[in-house]
Amino acid sequence: MSLQDSIPNNVDLGSDRKLMRALQKWQPNFLEWWKDMGPEGFQEDQIWLRTAISVDASGWAHYDYVKMPEYRWGIFLTPREGERNIGFGDVASEKVWEEVPGELRGMLRRIIVTQADTEPASVEQQRLLGKCAPSLYDLRNLFQVNVEEGRHLWAMVHLLHQYFGRDGREEAEALLERRSGDVDKPRILNTFNERTDEWLSFFMFAMFTDRDGKYQLSSLSESGFDPLARATQFMLTEEAFHLAVGEYGVDRTVQRAAEATVADSNDDARAQGAIDLPTIQKWINFWFSSAVELFGGEISSNAADYFAAGLKGRHHEQKKYEDHEALGDIYSMPIVEDGKLTSEEIPLRNAINEQLRDEYVADCERAVRRWNKTIAKAGLTDFELKLPSRRFNRRMGIYAEHTFDPAGNLIDEGTFEKKKREWLPTQEDRDYVQSLMQPCYEPGKMASWIAAPRKGVKGKPLDFEYVKFTAA
Ligand SMILES: [Fe+2]
Ligand SMILES: [Fe+2]
Numbered sequence: 001m002s003l004q005d006s007i008p009n010n011v012d013l014g015s016d017r018k019l020m021r022a023l024q025k026w027q028p029n030f031l032e033w034w035k036d037m038g039p040e041g042f043q044e045d046q047i048w049l050r051t052a053i054s055v056d057a058s059g060w061a062h063y064d065y066v067k068m069p070e071y072r073w074g075i076f077l078t079p080r081e082g083e084r085n086i087g088f089g090d091v092a093s094e095k096v097w098e099e100v101p102g103e104l105r106g107m108l109r110r111i112i113v114t115q116a117d118t119e120p121a122s123v124e125q126q127r128l129l130g131k132c133a134p135s136l137y138d139l140r141n142l143f144q145v146n147v148e149e150g151r152h153l154w155a156m157v158h159l160l161h162q163y164f165g166r167d168g169r170e171e172a173e174a175l176l177e178r179r180s181g182d183v184d185k186p187r188i189l190n191t192f193n194e195r196t197d198e199w200l201s202f203f204m205f206a207m208f209t210d211r212d213g214k215y216q217l218s219s220l221s222e223s224g225f226d227p228l229a230r231a232t233q234f235m236l237t238e239e240a241f242h243l244a245v246g247e248y249g250v251d252r253t254v255q256r257a258a259e260a261t262v263a264d265s266n267d268d269a270r271a272q273g274a275i276d277l278p279t280i281q282k283w284i285n286f287w288f289s290s291a292v293e294l295f296g297g298e299i300s301s302n303a304a305d306y307f308a309a310g311l312k313g314r315h316h317e318q319k320k321y322e323d324h325e326a327l328g329d330i331y332s333m334p335i336v337e338d339g340k341l342t343s344e345e346i347p348l349r350n351a352i353n354e355q356l357r358d359e360y361v362a363d364c365e366r367a368v369r370r371w372n373k374t375i376a377k378a379g380l381t382d383f384e385l386k387l388p389s390r391r392f393n394r395r396m397g398i399y400a401e402h403t404f405d406p407a408g409n410l411i412d413e414g415t416f417e418k419k420k421r422e423w424l425p426t427q428e429d430r431d432y433v434q435s436l437m438q439p440c441y442e443p444g445k446m447a448s449w450i451a452a453p454r455k456g457v458k459g460k461p462l463d464f465e466y467v468k469f470t471a472a
Contacts, residue, residue, distance in 0.1 A: 008072050010075075011075050026161070031069060037124045039068065039146055040127050045067065045068075045469050046467070047144075048064070048464070049065075049071065050144065051071065053072065068147060078231075078233035087317055087324055088321075089310040089324070090310070096229070098226055104225075108225055113156075115232075119150070119153040120153050121178075121187035122180075125196040126146060133199070134449065134450045135447065136441055136465065137457065138249070140457065156231070162227070180192055181195065191209050200275060203245070204246070204287035206247075207247050207249070207250055208287045208364065211291070212292075212360065216294075217232040222313045247367050252452070253450050255378060256451040260274035261378075262378055270432065273449060274448065279432070279433065282424055286424050286425055288387060292357065295354075295356055295360065297396070298351070298353065300351075304349040312352075315356055326348045368386065389404060389407055391408045392423075436449045
C-alpha cells in the first residue's frame with residue numbers, strides 16, 4: 001500500500017523521511033489503541049463513512065463502505081494562499097511562524113496536547129454506544145464521529161512529531177496511554193472522563209462538549225503558529241458535522257418527547273416509551289454545566305498570555321473584532337462579593353476565556369430556541385426548555401465556591417442540595433433512560449424514544465443499509 005493510500009495527506013509526507021518514519025512507528029500503536037478502546041464489537045462491519053482524502057471540495061468528503069480499522073486517517077492542513085501576518089496580541093502584524101519559536105515551545109505544546117487529548121478521550125467515552133443505537137442511521141453517525149475524532153488525533157500528533165522533536169514523540173505516545181475515566185491515568189480535562197454510556201448523553205456531549213471544541217479550534221485557527229492554524233481550520237469542517245449530530249439528535253428526542261406527551265391521556269411521555277421533557281432538561285443542565293468549565297477560568301492570566309503571545313485569539317478574531325490588542329478595554333463580569341452578586345471590571349485580556357464563553361453560550365441558546373420551536377410544533381404549549389446560567393453547578397472558576405439555581409441566582413447550599421433532584425439527573429432518571437437503550441438495527445426503523453430524522457445521509461434514503469453487519 002502506498003503512503004498516500006495508508007496516510008492520505010497534503011503535508012508532503014513522502015519527502016520527509018524522518019517524519020514518515022516517526023508516524024509509521026506510531027501508526028501500529030494507534031491501531032492497537034483503536035481496536036482496544038474504539039467502538040466495541042463493530043470492527044469487522046462495513047460502515048458507510050466519509051473519508052477526507054484531499055482538501056479540495058471533491059476530495060474531503062468521499063463516501064464509501066469501509067471497515068473502521070481500515071479507515072484512512074489522513075493529515076490535512078488547509079492550504080494557505082499568500083502570506084499571513086499574526087492578527088492579534090503583542091505580536092500583531094508580525095509574520096506568522098512556520099516553526100515553533102523557542103520561548104513559546106512550552107505553552108504551545110501544552111495547548112496542542114490538551115486539544116489532542118480530548119480526541120481519543122471522546123472515542124473511549126463512546127465505545128459501548130453502538131450496542132444500543134436507536135437506528136442504523138444513528139449508528140453510522142456515531143462511527144463517523146468516532147473515526148473523525150481519530151483523525152483529529154492524527155492531525156495533532158503530526159504537529160507534535162514534526163515540530164516538537166523528542167518531547168513531541170513522547171507526548172504522542174502518552175496520548176495513547178491515558179484512558180477516559182481511569183483513576184490512575186485519566187484524560188486531562190474532567191468532562192472527558194464523564195461516562196457517556198447512553199444516547200441522550202451522547203447527543204448532549206456532541207451538542208455541548210464538542211461545541212466547546214469548535215470554539216477552542218476556532219480560537220486556534222488564527223494562531224501565529226501557522227501549522228496549528230491550518231490544521232485546526234481543516235478540523236473545523238469535520239467538527240460541524242459532530243455538532244449537527246448532537247443538536248439534531250437532541251431535537252429528535254425532544255420532538256418524540258413532545259409528541260408522546262400530547263398523545264398520552266395523562267401527558268405521560270414515559271408511558272409512551274419516550275424520554276419526558278423534564279428529564280431532557282436535567283440532561284441539558286448537567287452537560288451544559290460540565291462543558292462550560294472547558295473554557296477555563298473567568299479571570300485568566302494564562303489566557304491573557306496566550307493572547308499576548310499570538311498563540312490563541314478569540315472566535316472570529318479578524319472578522320468580528322476591531323481592536324486586536326484588547327489592551328485598554330474592560331469586561332464587566334458578575335462576581336460574588338459579601339454574599340451578593342455584583343459586577344467587577346476586569347481588564348479585557350484577562351477575560352479572554354469569558355469572551356469565548358459568551359460566544360458559546362449564545363450559540364447554545366440558539367439551539368435551545370430551535371428545540372422549543374419543535375415542542376410548539378408538536379402542539380405542546382406549556383413547556384419550554386431553558387439553558388441554565390453559566391454559574392449553575394460549577395466546579396471550577398470563580399462561581400465554584402458558591403451555589404446558584406439554574407437561573408443564576410445566588411442561593412445557599414442547603415437549598416441547592418434540596419432542589420438538586422429537580423435540576424440534575426437522579427439515579428432513577430439514569431436507570432429509566434438506560435432502560436430505553438435497546439438496539440434498533442432494522443434499516444429505516446427508530447427506537448421508541450426518538451423521532452426519525454428528516455432525511456438520510458448524503459442523499460441516501462432513510463432506510464439505506466448504513467451499516468452492513470458481517471456476522472449476521
Ligand atoms: Fe475532534
Ligand atoms: Fe468532534
